[in-house]
Amino acid sequence: MSDEELKQLQRDIQILKDIEAVKRVKYAYFRCIDTANLGELAELLHPNIHAKLVGGTYSIEFNSRDDYVEMIANSFNSEFIGQHNGHHPEIDILSETEAKGTWYLTDIAIDFRRKVTTTGSSLYTDKYLKTDGKWQIVDTEYHRIYEIVADTPERPPLTAHYLAEHGRKDLTYTVTEVFKKA
Numbered sequence: 001m002s003d004e005e006l007k008q009l010q011r012d013i014q015i016l017k018d019i020e021a022v023k024r025v026k027y028a029y030f031r032c033i034d035t036a037n038l039g040e041l042a043e044l045l046h047p048n049i050h051a052k053l054v055g056g057t058y059s060i061e062f063n064s065r066d067d068y069v070e071m072i073a074n075s076f077n078s079e080f081i082g083q084h085n086g087h088h089p090e091i092d093i094l095s096e097t098e099a100k101g102t103w104y105l106t107d108i109a110i111d112f113r114r115k116v117t118t119t120g121s122s123l124y125t126d127k128y129l130k131t132d133g134k135w136q137i138v139d140t141e142y143h144r145i146y147e148i149v150a151d152t153p154e155r156p157p158l159t160a161h162y163l164a165e166h167g168r169k170d171l172t173y174t175v176t177e178v179f180k181k182a
Helices: 003-035 038-044 065-075 162-166 175-181
Strands: 045-054 059-062 080-093 098-111 116-131 134-151
Touching: 003 038, 003 080, 003 098, 003 116, 003 134, 003 162, 038 045, 038 065, 038 134, 045 065, 059 065, 080 162
Parallel strands: 045 134
Antiparallel strands: 045 059, 080 098, 098 116, 116 134
16 A cells, blocks of 8 residues: 555545544534533533524524523423434535534424424534534534424323423523524
8 A cells, every 4th residue: 555545544534533523423412402411512512603593483593602502401491301313414524623514303392381392303504613633513503394383281191301300490581582582
């Protein structure tokens, strides 16, 4: 194998390692949201993250990690259940420190305070930066493919409810207020 072929092989291996690292960031992102793991979530997000979330009746935007994490803390609270599954990743490594990705999301969210259940799917488009050897989400945006919001007048008979114990109990604001601001 020539030196040039060896260097190309090393670059290709690094690209594959970076693609896997970016996937792990987004997989952890979904897990951290659904479990209100705000500390780990903050580590996955660049301090200057831009986030735009567009649903059937809302469009909200954030320009800092602190604001975005605060929204998650108030949304994924002790009176909420969320399940977000990100799949079919399409990751492109643009440089040693930049990547972009498209993810297909399917989700369900039950908000006991608002007495609604939301189900749907979205396409996420993300940009990632590698800083100090660690990939972070620097830009994330989703647009709904479909969204169904249905009344849930009664609390389902839960036998487990993780956020009841680990989610925020005293809300700074409600999700409804966030969506009304949008």
